[in-house]
Amino acid sequence: MIRKLIFRTVGGCILLLAPVLLVAFFYPETILCLDSGKNVSADVIVVLGGGVHEQRADRAAELFQQHAAPRILITGAGDDEINRLILLQKGVPATAIEVEGDSMTTRENAEFSLKRLSAENVHRVILVTSWYHARRALKTFEHYAPDLKFYSRPSYFAFERDEWPHHGSGRRMRLEFIKLPGYWLRYGVNPF
Secondary structure, three states: OHHHHHHHHHHHHHHHHHHHHHHHHHOHHHHHOOOOOOOOOOOEEEEEOOOOOOHHHHHHHHHHHOOOOOOEEEEOOOOHHHHHHHHHHOOOOHHHEEEEOOOOOHHHHHHHHHHHHHHOOOOEEEEEOEHHHHHHHHHHHHHHOOOOEEEEOOEOOOOOHHHHHHHOHHHHHHHHHHHHHHHHHHHOOOOO
16 A cells, blocks of 8 residues: 555655656756846846856856946856956956956855955846856846845857767756756745
């Protein structure tokens, strides 16, 4: 009797999860990529470290040139100086760039950046990261600062499926499917 109940429960869960897993396998971008749209503006653009160099900084410079925000905060140890140099090469003035170079994870990106931003009375933030990292980044920042408004404007570098093997996007994308529930369980960051 109990064995049948367990099998039915497990079977029901598998049936409910099957469509989500199929979408995740065949169309991961529909789950991982969140983009707030073209016409958003904010007080600051936050560029998260990681990914392939240039992609995130290029996107942030593009948004800066479009006047989406008057300044850029780079977050992430190791990538901070490279991203700052890329921004300068793309024409972003040094006075518009701020660096948080201590964070090592997406959670720390949020916590350390938000300390600075709350002290500066920031209300709206555009997050720039890779397309496959956009959901976790946005949900993490929203989790740690629910009183602020966040927008996601990811880089679409290596977005096309045939580019994934050449740039390592497939591996990074698959890791996101592990990190999303991991952040939910460990830090309470709801991915939905």
